[in-house]
Amino acid sequence: MEVIDLAWWKLGLAALLVLALAATGYLARLGITRNLLIAALRTVIQLALIGLVLEALFASAAFYWIVLMALIMLLVAGREVVARQGRRLRGWWAFSIGTGAMFVSSFTVTILALTVVIGPEPWYAPQYAIPLLGMMLGNTMTGVSLALDRLNESVWRQRAVIENRLMLGQTWQQALEDIRREAMRSGMMPSINAMAAAGIVSLPGMMTGQILAGSPPAVAVKYQILVMLIITVGTGFGAMMAVTWGGRRLFDDRERLRLDRLIKP
Amino acid sequence: MLVSPGDAILTDLVLENLSVGTLSNVSLAVPGGQVVCLSGPSGSGKSRLLRAVADLEPHDGGVSLAGTGQQTLAAHQWRRRVVMVPADSQWWFDEVGGHFPADAGARLPSALGFPPEVMGWSVSRLSSGERQRLALWRALVLQPEALLLDEPTANLDNDSTEAIETWLIDEIRRRQIAVLWVAHDPAQIHRVADAHYRIEGTTLERVHGSD
Numbered sequence A: 001m002e003v004i005d006l007a008w009w010k011l012g013l014a015a016l017l018v019l020a021l022a023a024t025g026y027l028a029r030l031g032i033t034r035n036l037l038i039a040a041l042r043t044v045i046q047l048a049l050i051g052l053v054l055e056a057l058f059a060s061a062a063f064y065w066i067v068l069m070a071l072i073m074l075l076v077a078g079r080e081v082v083a084r085q086g087r088r089l090r091g092w093w094a095f096s097i098g099t100g101a102m103f104v105s106s107f108t109v110t111i112l113a114l115t116v117v118i119g120p121e122p123w124y125a126p127q128y129a130i131p132l133l134g135m136m137l138g139n140t141m142t143g144v145s146l147a148l149d150r151l152n153e154s155v156w157r158q159r160a161v162i163e164n165r166l167m168l169g170q171t172w173q174q175a176l177e178d179i180r181r182e183a184m185r186s187g188m189m190p191s192i193n194a195m196a197a198a199g200i201v202s203l204p205g206m207m208t209g210q211i212l213a214g215s216p217p218a219v220a221v222k223y224q225i226l227v228m229l230i231i232t233v234g235t236g237f238g239a240m241m242a243v244t245w246g247g248r249r250l251f252d253d254r255e256r257l258r259l260d261r262l263i264k265p
Numbered sequence B: 001m002l003v004s005p006g007d008a009i010l011t012d013l014v015l016e017n018l019s020v021g022t023l024s025n026v027s028l029a030v031p032g033g034q035v036v037c038l039s040g041p042s043g044s045g046k047s048r049l050l051r052a053v054a055d056l057e058p059h060d061g062g063v064s065l066a067g068t069g070q071q072t073l074a075a076h077q078w079r080r081r082v083v084m085v086p087a088d089s090q091w092w093f094d095e096v097g098g099h100f101p102a103d104a105g106a107r108l109p110s111a112l113g114f115p116p117e118v119m120g121w122s123v124s125r126l127s128s129g130e131r132q133r134l135a136l137w138r139a140l141v142l143q144p145e146a147l148l149l150d151e152p153t154a155n156l157d158n159d160s161t162e163a164i165e166t167w168l169i170d171e172i173r174r175r176q177i178a179v180l181w182v183a184h185d186p187a188q189i190h191r192v193a194d195a196h197y198r199i200e201g202t203t204l205e206r207v208h209g210s211d
Helices: A008-027 A033-060 A063-083 A093-118 A126-157 A159-167 A172-197 A205-212 A217-249 B005-011 B046-053 B075-081 B116-120 B128-140 B158-175 B186-192
Strands: B013-020 B023-030 B035-039 B060-065 B082-085 B146-150 B178-182 B195-200 B203-207
Touching (some): A063 A126, A093 A217, A126 A172, A126 A217, A159 B075, A159 B082, A172 A217, A205 A217, B013 B046, B023 B046, B023 B178, B023 B195, B035 B046, B035 B186, B046 B082, B046 B146, B046 B178, B082 B128, B128 B146
Parallel strands (some): B035 B178, B035 B195, B082 B146, B146 B178
Antiparallel strands (some): B013 B060
């Protein structure tokens, strides 16, 4: 089965529908018009550009270009993790902890999946490596930022409880136990929910794409299962590292709670 | 725990040139089994001083207990021996019993005025006075060598204040605990204090004559 290419003017038809929605929203004074149009424009431009980049990347397939691409994706994700936290650690800590956790978990799991499970030739073949890493980073980013946001916010709200636990001779790990559990839960919840609903409530995007592109559903399903499993593993380990490092940084070497290390931008 | 009078000096809680916040160079010694009261206007740094002794606040100067320096122990081990009870105690489990070791219900002192079933009660139905009394017991079951009490009877009525004072003093003497006690009420200070210091500006002045 051949993939039906889409002509640009056909995308214009879809864009007209967005314009219709925007016009309706404007007339009904729903206040969504501006955001809607900007977001639609952004998605067209960003995806068109990334299409060009990927075309070039696939054509060259040089290892160092792929590494560069991966690094840029990582740094943008790291910035996003910082921006999504209501309260965050002062200085470079917020960025370093989030980016470090994402780097260790998503890169390790992606490389493992590429070399051991999928096995393309060479293992870093961009057709596999870049989309896989993109999905890993996107989901790990969500998990890590939710977990860190929850950690910092809960510590801020429950500072009196934490200090009272410290006063009773608990270690900082014990005093933080409940909050760590909550933070992990909120970081993992999207992945766990997605796995639970997959196939019944929603057809995952990657599988849909493969089927549209002509893959037999049985193959698409196997890839989707692989992706969901490794996404959950990457998100889980990423959130775990972020919560552990972030929690450690909230206490000093005398196990004192140091809320002065948090800022609310 | 039996301590002969000759050993008492070894259970001293000693503050040497402690500086925290606006307070500077606070030096005093609290012998085991004795109560040193601290008073002063609100905002003068009484609670911060207690927090520094518990090592919850960065500070200068030294604190030692029975000759062991604060900084020579891991922070949680120090706080296990020098336990602070804050003015508003916090409770993080739903049930009272979660905050205590398993046998604490059976050993509950009658002076606190609770039945042993209190361990099964939900924390949300306790009054602030009940929480305060339970917070004192929660600290005492840890077998501390020193206690830092921040207005321990602030939420209690007069009758229970005196009952709790009598019980606390009895425990303090029997277990030879060194106690720093922040208090407002001159009558209470007169009843419980072996020595009394008042915060004057940036220093601590010993108050004589009241006892």
